[in-house]
Structure formats: structure tokens, C-alpha cells
Amino acid sequence: MLENLRSFAQPYGGDLILPLILLAVVSLAVLWQFKSRMDVAQLRRMIRVAALVALLGSVFAMQLGAAYYALAIVLLVWGVVVGIVFGREIGRKR
Template sequence: MLENLRSFAQPYGGDLFLLLIALAVVSLAALVGIRKRLQVQQLRRVIRVAALVALLGSVFAMQIGSAYYAIAGVLLAWGVLVGIIFGREIGSKR
């Protein structure tokens, strides 16, 4: 099964693409688990850091070459999901 995934991900950046998807899923699960315990200021900081990571990571991925555009897309999608999830949490705490 891993070979099927590796052959699927080869045009999109190879193993780095798979690693980034796994990291994004794990980090989203961890962030969703701790969002209830964070204060509003901490939630805003997490949104800012996620936006910064997504923006810088996607810019670097696009600078490497067109084969890494999928990695840039994953990073941007991760940043948007973090912003939406934590933005709703900020709205519910007010």
C-alpha cells in the first residue's frame, strides 16, 4: 500500500508530499483537541502562526519548482482550516 501512495505522490513532490499531508492531519487533530483549553489571545496567536507558516511554506514550495505546487496547496489549505476552526472557536467564546 505504501508503494501505491509513493507512486501516486511522485509527480507532486514524492515522499515530502506524503510527509506533509501526514503532518497536517496530525497537527489539525492536535489543535482541534486543545482548542477548548486555549484563551482567546492564544487562539489568535495560533491563527497568526498558522498563517505565517502556510504563507512562507507555500512561497518556498512555489520557488522550488512547478512539481511542488501541490505542497504549496496543502500548506495553504492547512492554514485556512486552522483559521476557520479557531475563528469559530473565538466566536463561540465571545
């Protein structure tokens, strides 16, 4: 099964995209658990950090060439999802 995933991911950035997707999903799950324990200032800080990581990571991935555009998309989607989840939590706490 892992070989099927590797062959599927080959045109989208190779072996690097699989651990990146796993890291994005795990980090979203962990952040989902901790969002209720953070205050508004920490939530805003996390949104800024997620935006910075997503932007810089996607720029570097796009600089590597067209084969790594999927990595840039994964990073941007991760940053947007973190921003939406934490933004809703900020709205709920107000």
C-alpha cells in the same frame, strides 16, 4: 500499499508530500483537542502562526518549481482550516 502511495505522489512533490499531509492531519487533530482550553489571545496567536507557516511554506514550495505546487496547496489549505476552526472557537467564546 506504501509503494502505491509513493507512485501516486511522485508527480505532486515526491516523497515529501506524504509526510507533510500526515503532519497536517495530525496537527489539526491535536489543535482540535486543545482549542477549547486556549483563551482568545492564544487562539488569535495560533491563527497568526498558522498563517505565517502556510504563507512562507507555500512561497518556498512554489520557488522549488511546478512539481512542488501540491505542497504549497497542502500548506495553504492547512492554514485556512486552522484559521476557520480557531475563528469559530473565538466566536463561540465571545
